[in-house]
Amino acid sequence: MSCLLKLALKKEESEETQKEVEMALLTLSRMGYCFIERELYLKEIEDIMEYQQKHRNLTRLAYWSVWDFLIHRLLADNSLEEVIVNELHFGREAARELEELTRNVNWNRKKGEEMNKEEANEVLVIRRWIKTLKIYFFCCKLHNEEFIGLFCRIVQIYRAAKDNCRDISNLCMYPLRYAAKNRDVKVEDLLKGGAIDAILEEIQRQTLNEAIVNDCFQFLVNVSRKLKEKNKDEREEEERKALNRKVFEKMEEEGYEDVLTSFHEKFEFLKKKYFYDLSFNISDYFVYV
Template identity: 40%
Template sequence: MEQKQKIKEMNEMMDKMDENESHCVLTNEEFKEIDKMIEEKKLSLENAILLLKQLGYLKTLKCMYSSFFEMFSLIERFERLIIEKEKKKEEKNEKIFVDICESYLLLGRWFSSELLSICIPCLLKVALKKEENEETQKEVEMALLALSCIEYWNEIEQGLFLNEIKIIIQYHQEHHNLTRLAYQSAWRFLMILYRNEESLERLIVNELNFVKEATRELEVLKSCVNWKGNNNEIEAMKKSSIIKRWMILIHLFCNYIDISKADGLEDLVGCIVDLCRISIENYKSLHIHCSSKFFSLICQKELSVDILMEKGVVDYVLEETLHPTINLDLIENCVPFLSLLPRRINEEYAEKHDEHKRELLQRKLSDKLEEEGFSDIMAIYIYF
């Protein structure tokens, strides 16, 4: 009981940590010490699982993708444990087995097909629960968060588990039974597992409406945070982390899907621009994360020039570049975007045979650059 109480107190303390403090907790030495305590029976396996599950939750929620876990005998210990318990189906405690699978996925990054073929069905069974009480919602959230940690599994049989994850997403769209973190995690699991399937575009764009769903979720999260900084610290940190996870997922989506076919793209772009703007003062980590993902997206993908101009993307890029505390990494994205934009105007409106619109947009861009003092700086990059 004393160990469980200490773990509970540690969990509460870790909930309040920012990213820098979290990195101090999730160290090589920490995991070595936990493994040593298990080996010497100073920490019971049940309590170790509870502790490691919370550490994994912290690492995953805060988008810390360093794979500490693979370096130590802890991973081998958990793999043996999962395989042994799976062989003893009649004897295994389902609750503890779920905890073991969740800890394993939350803290790792590279998984064998054998282990995933055991863990995924186990956690999907939990994730398919539809009761809306708080305890069940927490169980479902943790199961989906753990599944969202799977990044690579090349030997998956086509269509395997697809029906289950579709049911989870579609049921939530109708009944809103998942937490916001659980819903985001379900989408990530779907995209990672099926990113190489030809049917993914039709499923995500047409059937499940990813762009509209992502926009709606970000709009709700945006309205839940007091951007002046007067928030419940833990809740604000969690919402900020979920926004980051959506931005990563949107970036992933754009790498695999032809975004020009997505309905509602204009609203999503506008929402992201708003998030970038309102997070700049009191949520700098979130701001840099959103801006860097966004800049990378608009530099790499052929978003419509109309969207870029009408949704304030160009204005935001100029604002960002002129901001006195701009991150240098963002500058590296701002200049390429501004240099690519005239070429996009030329190409897009040449295809549309709209010379008048092309000239208007070029003039508008040129005036904007001159107004903001960029005309001399950009002269070496921009050719009309």
């Protein structure tokens, strides 16, 4: 650990040094879920990230590697949430990286036309970022307003990739599903970030695999449950009702009720074979005003 961090802390801009730094950070990201005392890495990781945010000296793959290493540590040490979200600004940085990566990919290529090497590398990093976001929303409760921008970027990638890079657009459903399940993520933030629109678009596609059907409905049932939680505070209750109305009208515009009804007969099959926590109760998927 100490040797890898020593390599990763190098600031020289030579090509050889950059390769050493990238390899050290990639190796750190391969450590997975194993528990590591925070005293062994946190100060150095913070130094690497803060320097990157000022000077942008790391490659995109290397910068993702630092975040992936840190997000995996959350599974054993949730006290890192404050550092990750409010000190190192994970929501802002992830959104910025995804925006830059997406900008460098031609998503509208003709059928059969292959990506060049640079684009393929960018898509590789996008795929890794999305998988890291899934882990984050699965295990971390804390979030702030910067995550609205992150939801916007996930939706942007979903829409850009859904015609020619179906595997990427499918991946985007995972972090959105877990974000909706996260108790502290507000429905209003999902709405502002375009996540609800993207889910409603997705379930109306003609070809959907079973896993994506599940992700869409898990997202919607969690949104519905949050909107049913009444508030004792009069002002907050009025805000909840107004938000219910917005989501209800959006679902009505998209013909959500007809879509849900068409899928309902398949719920038993999905529940038995794949997804044991999928609700049979059709009212759980609706928003009421």
